[in-house]
Amino acid sequence: MLTEPITYLQRCLQIPSTNPLDGEENVATYIYELLTSHGIKTDWIEVSPKRICLVATIEAGAAAVHPKTIGFSGHLDTVPVKISEWTKDPFGGAIEDGRIYGRGASDMKSGVMAMVSTMIELNQRDDLPNRLKLLITSDEENGMTGARHLTARGDADDLDALLITEPTSGFLGYSQKGVVGVEISCVGKSAHSSSPQLGKNAIDDLYRVIREIKSDRFTMTDQRHPDLGPVVASITSITGGEGPNVIPSRAAFYMDIRTIPGFGREQVLQALEEVNQRLRQQDDTFSMKVTVIKDIPSCETERDDPFLQIVADTMEFIRQQPTKRVAIPGGTDGAMFSPAARNFPIAVASFHDFRLAHQIDESIPLSEYAETIELCMRLALHSYS
Template sequence: MTSALDLLTDLIRFRTIGGGEGAAARHCAAIIEKAGVGTQLLGWADGREQLVARTPGDGPPLTFTGHLDTVPVDAEDWSADPWGAERDGDRIVGRGTSDMKSGVAAALIAVVNHASRPHACRGVQLVLTAGEETGCTGLLGLDDGARSAIAGGGPLVVAEPTGNELVLGHKGAHWMRLRATGRSAHGSAPELGDNAVVRLARAGVALHEFDGWPTDERFGRVTANVGMFSGGVATNVVPAAAELMLDIRTVPGVDPDELRTQVGALAGDKVSVADHVLLAPVDTGADDPFVGLVRSALADAGLDDTPQAPARYFTDASVLAGLLGAGAAVPTVVLGPGETAQCHVVDEWCLASRVEQAVEVYGALLARWCG
């Protein structure tokens, strides 16, 4: 039988940078189908199908989710093959090990183990997505027919990296596209033009240096990152247009309209501001009964069950929690074996022992869910 570490090795070797998730989803489907779990591939884009697997059950299922895509990688910067899944003691090195193919592998194998055990199953669902790294575009891109394949009503476990610690929420994301316009001229006579790059660069610096973003006691401060910048057509031409992509991470209570207005004020005249991605924060109360169930499962595995601070990253829960709850977010926890500090870094790694530990925790949770 396939182990979580075997599956993790396989998944790392699928190069799922902005594409190819469909092949990884089919590989996962073949494994989980052997346990008698029904599967369905949800079309979104060519080669980027997403997987829904669900056991029979009497009520709304407990859903586990994880994404199959990864951020880009420059292999020349790495000391190991980013897709080699090389072992270094307890470490497994490769792009996507922590973020978040380790969580996908642990959740899938835990569901396989659970489905293979004769019992009266209450219902369990696994949703593996594409395009999470680009703003949950895989889930957002599903049509109504595909969305109807995802059974709602039950709670959600997001297997994103927390080092197997319990996290009850995460920040949202408000990505904005800023565009500046100017007037072109010959590069030898810049005074005859209107340099859009300079205008937008000043806006970028102002946004970077601004320290008046809202703050939440639990979630911390709203942050803003100038993630991409482009402009100009040639060295010897005054640029008439420039574009900047701004990544703002939000906290509960922040109004998107007010935030957009603040960005516009900082950017200044002749700079347009438009939404690119808008994802809500996720927050579940510590007193929620499902949180109590997860804490009991952690205790069963001998792990600390203390809720940690909300995560600074966003997850597919920004979309999926509301989809499962038909608009009202279902109870959601973030709990996965990856290392938060290893997300998007060179020589990314996760610990094999944490992956096996996550299988145990998820198994304990599933046993309690159906108990």
């Protein structure tokens, strides 16, 4: 049974889809043709000309008693490749000693093709207990614009549960941090540096913001998540100044804030507004502007949610060892699907080894691919009531 899924995965690895923008639409075309040639209803959804999402659906059998809509999701894009560093062809899909090699082998073309293979296998049956909906996204590694677009269209509104087969090495991800990225800028007035009193130095004002944020007076929040830990904030870039002899009229820094459930964009903006107020009390000519550049919410499914329990039990059955629930430190498309109209549980899980994700000579054992296909099959065929 595994021969065809391996061929599908090899072919998928042979089509580059590194982000930013290098061929995602070609992988989308391959998967679209694969699904439709097997008679599966598939929508081609253009986010932009080179950002394509696919939504494929298989209806439950006529005799299904309590059919649920089970969602599967994965992304088409991969991180870039520095070919000179690889000892294997990153777009070869070679198999050696039971491992398959290529950019995306771990993150996450194997996850996507495990779900595609499950859909192809199950479409041949007319007794499915559930409706299956496959949401394939673009641009997960950069801005998650694909999942955001599908959610805005309402494609996730009918889901009862969602499995995202990111590489998790057999762990079950139930929560993840969010990201709020802000630019904080100060505007001054330029003047010749020989007469600074004629201008207003934006770098001086920005320095006061940084000093305040780094002082003991400031904490973004004391809230902590039991598994995700605290909110962390880092200043990651800084710009400003027009020239060596000009009083700078503008300066800005970028701050990356990793958020947790209960503390997101709104709370970040409130904490920064308090900084603004404090500095204005000291100097009423002071002003700073906060612009939100990035906003990916955190998301969380209850640890004891029944769907998560079924996923955990199924993984335990396949691996014959207990399934550990984990918080995911990075983001996944789950964050973008979670604001959908209906609140549904999201499990981030597969057997694919995450240790080689984004790495040189990315690869996974094919045995993990077989285990992930079995996980998808069993979750699709489970009777949820």
